[in-house]
Amino acid sequence: MPAEPTEKPTIHVYKRLPATVEAALSERYRTTFGDDETLYTASEILARAEGCDALVVTLLEKLTADVIAWLPKTVRMVATCSVGTDHIDLAAAKSRGLVVTNTPGAVVEATADIAFLLILAATRRASEGEAMVRTDTWPGWRPTQLLGMGLQGRRLGLVGFGGIGQAVARRALAFGMEVHWHGPRPKSGPDLPKATYHARLEDLLAVSDVLSLHAPSGPETRNLVNAETLAQLPPGAVVVNTARGDLVDDDALITALKGGRLMAAGLDVYRGEPALDPRYRSLPNVALLPHLGTATLETRTGMGMLCVENLDAFFEGREPPNRVA
Structure with a gap:
């Protein structure tokens, strides 16, 4: 006799995803x-x-320890359509026996594009220039108007040298920049872009004309950019953040931008977003984006299909390829 058909697993998807993924x-x-x-x-x-x-x-869905503890017993897996997992209490998930997966890889190139867009926007004062054109206050070309920072020969400091950090490094090298990075341990391999490793964060800061953040959110990285670290950057440096908002102490960054310690900043992520610190909006030397890091159809589709792959593996009794808990 043919085997009895089994009922499909039941899944709830909290946000809408590209049509291909939903299908x-x-x-x-x-x-x-x-x-x-x-x-x-x-x-x-x-x-x-x-x-x-x-x-x-x-x-956007915060799976705290309390939420995980009260999840229905039927729930055996959570697939997050993100690389970051700071919205999920992984320790609580492991304790409950809940499988958690994420979506690395798919986000790399799109996020690196946004990071470099912000590097260019901040160093070339693009937000100020666009504002002049949009408000009809541009007086016409002037030889000393909106002079910015050229990238050729400048030093890029990367906090974090995973896939996104390495992709930003490749873009920087193409622009003639010198690349430096800091992370928990050095890396080697034939495919790594040319970059100088610094075991100590303070050594990286000292040589970073542009500092770009690519570290995960966690207790050891929270407020990594603060008054002390900003003081160790070269005068007139630029700070870019496409990682997580809580890596930055807003008070310290705003003070440095207002006081001229920094030339500019470029931000795609914010503490408490979308309710970012309103003082940023009034600073002309900050390029602001609304968390666009992975916002391409190709990338969001790729992320969603990684969720599908992880779900398929789990329900077929295989190890999900992107398991984090």
Whole structure:
């Protein structure tokens, strides 16, 4: 006799994903979708998890230890459509036996593009120039108007040298920059871009005309950019952040920008976003973007399909390729 058909696992996806991803999920699983406008409370996250075997979340769904403890017993896996996992208490997930996966790899090139866009925007004062044109206050070309920083021969300091940091390094080298980096340990390999490793953060800061952040969020990196570290940068340096907002002490960065210690900054992520510190909006020497790091159709589709791969592996009894808990 033929085997009895098994019921498809039930999955809730808290945010909408590209059509290709949603079609793949709906074909394989009994899938329900949330919406892009709702920021779910803990009770709403739990309510939507009822009867589910797995959840697909984003960085907007906060899976704290309490939320994980109260998840329905049917939930055995969480696939986050993100590289970062600071919105999930991984220790609590492991304690509960909850499998958690993320989506590395797919985000590298798009995020590196945004990081370099911000490097160019900050050093060439693009936000100030665009504001002049948009507000009809541009008086016409002048020989000393909006003079910025050229990148050729400048030193780029990378905090973190994973996939994104290395992709930014390759772009910087093409612009004639000298690349330096800091991380927990040195790396080697034939495919690594040419860059000088610094075991101590303070040594990296001292040679960073442009400092770009590519470290994960955690207790050891929170407020990494603060008054003390900013004071160790060369005068007139530029700071760029496409990692996580809590790597930056906003008070210290704003003070340095207002006082002229820094030339400029470029930010794509913020502490407490979207409610960023309102003082940034009034600073002409800050390039601001609304968390666009992975915002290409190709990248978001790639991230979503990695979630599908992780879910497929789990429900087929295989080790998910991007398991983090």
